[in-house]
Amino acid sequence: MKQCGPLTTSKLAMESGVHLETIRFYERQKLLPKAPRTSSGYRIFAPETVQRVRFIKRAQALGFTLKEIGELLDLRVSSGTTCATVRRHAEAKVADIDEKIRQLKKMKQALAHLAESCTGRGPLSECPILAALQTEEELT
Amino acid sequence: MKQCGPLTTSKLAMESGVHLETIRFYERQKLLPKAPRTSSGYRIFAPETVQRVRFIKRAQALGFTLKEIGELLDLRVSSGTTCATVRRHAEAKVADIDEKIRQLKKMKQALAHLAESCTGRGPLSECPILAALQTEEELT
DNA sequence: CTTGACTCTGTAGATAACTACAGGGTTTAG
DNA sequence: CTAAACCCTGTAGTTATCTACAGAGTCAAG
Numbered sequence: 001m002k003q004c005g006p007l008t009t010s011k012l013a014m015e016s017g018v019h020l021e022t023i024r025f026y027e028r029q030k031l032l033p034k035a036p037r038t039s040s041g042y043r044i045f046a047p048e049t050v051q052r053v054r055f056i057k058r059a060q061a062l063g064f065t066l067k068e069i070g071e072l073l074d075l076r077v078s079s080g081t082t083c084a085t086v087r088r089h090a091e092a093k094v095a096d097i098d099e100k101i102r103q104l105k106k107m108k109q110a111l112a113h114l115a116e117s118c119t120g121r122g123p124l125s126e127c128p129i130l131a132a133l134q135t136e137e138e139l140t
Numbered sequence: 141m142k143q144c145g146p147l148t149t150s151k152l153a154m155e156s157g158v159h160l161e162t163i164r165f166y167e168r169q170k171l172l173p174k175a176p177r178t179s180s181g182y183r184i185f186a187p188e189t190v191q192r193v194r195f196i197k198r199a200q201a202l203g204f205t206l207k208e209i210g211e212l213l214d215l216r217v218s219s220g221t222t223c224a225t226v227r228r229h230a231e232a233k234v235a236d237i238d239e240k241i242r243q244l245k246k247m248k249q250a251l252a253h254l255a256e257s258c259t260g261r262g263p264l265s266e267c268p269i270l271a272a273l274q275t276e277e278e279l280t
Numbered sequence: 281c282t283t284g285a286c287t288c289t290g291t292a293g294a295t296a297a298c299t300a301c302a303g304g305g306t307t308t309a310g
Numbered sequence: 311c312t313a314a315a316c317c318c319t320g321t322a323g324t325t326a327t328c329t330a331c332a333g334a335g336t337c338a339a340g
Contacts, residue, residue: 009317021299024319029297040306042317051270058243063203066297075254076268083258090255097248101241103198108237114215115230118223128216130191149287161329164289169327180336182287206327 007045016053023053031056031070063100109136147185149175156193163193171196171210203240249276 013020026032027043032052035043052073059069075090077083110132118128125131153160166172167183172192175183192213199209215230217223250272258268265271 019299020317022297025298038306038317040317041319042306048270051274052267055270055273059247060297061203062240062243062247063201072269073267075251076266077258077264086258087255090251090258094248094251094255097244097251100202101244101248103202104237104241104244107199107202108234108241111215111230111234111237115227115234118217118226118230124217126216127192127213129212130188130195133195134191159329162327165328178287178336180287181289182336200327 004047007047007049009043012045012049012053015050018053018057026056029066031066031073106133106136144187147187149183152185152189152193155190158193158197166196169206171206171213246273246276
């Protein structure tokens with residue numbers, strides 16, 4: 001992580017590994033705060049914006065939509081949002097996440113099972129990953 | 141889970157919780173095997189197709205694309221695909237999954253942290269979830 | 281044996297999430 | 311000062327993933 005001052009749009013894009021236009025797109029979608037401008041109208045981003053963009057990409061890879069990601073980023077106490085509300089939303093998201101982890105673990109087991117049993121010998125399922133998931137179910 | 145014989149397209153759709161047209165779409169994308177037909181051209185699906193469609197939807201919610209899901213469903217020994225290849229692919233996917241789980245756990249921690257510290261007292265970060273993730277990093 | 285609920289194909293429209301200009305001003309290295 | 315390399319806005323195009331017809335055939339209850 002480079003230690004650096006404010007960033008231009010393209011620097012931010014490079015640092016966070018997305019396309020230049022994606023930054024502008026995220027701004028329009030309110031996933032990034034409206035950046036202040038230089039006198040000539042160029043955007044100036046705080047260095048921590050890099051973390052924000054990376055968070056967006058990571059969350060997307062975990063199956064969250066931009067809408068959901070926006071909600072996560074906005075999750076805070078403010079006028080019209082009490083602490084209890086924030087907590088409720090946070091807990092709901094944690095439940096979401098737990099379910100995702102549970103599904104991923106099942107999938108991982110199934111893949112492990114699949115890799116083990118693919119000796120070439122024995123009957124060959126038409127779709128081994130579903131067969132493996134089925135087997136997991138039965139063991140449970 | 142109903143115990144039942146072969147399914148029509150709309151029955152399959154209902155059972156697996158997707159839109160009727162989505163079934164045809166998945167068939168075109170080769171995510172479902174080409175269904176055999178009645179004499180009048182109606183599709184006939186094996187009951188286990190329900191599992192297949194549900195798997196597709198679950199995997200999507202975990203951030204896999206249809207292309208990746210197709211690869212998972214096709215992961216098997218066949219002409220031109222040795223056991224070693226299958227194993228290699230399976231292991232790569234397991235690595236993917238492990239990374240997803242790692243990220244989800246970090247996110248979960250951050251949310252827990254966020255919920256705890258939202259008493260209304262104390263300084264309020266502009267974006268608590270990123271602040272919480274930052275804190276996690278520092279603790280590591 | 282008709283009528284309403286299905287099914288088919290093919291094609292077109294919708295939505296999310298980018299990505300790519302065109303046309304024009306700005307900054308900077310030489 | 312000028313040419314290359316930036317940045318801006320606004321709009322249009324792209325890709326992935328569905329979703330919705332239109333037009334026509336099929337099945338089943340009464």
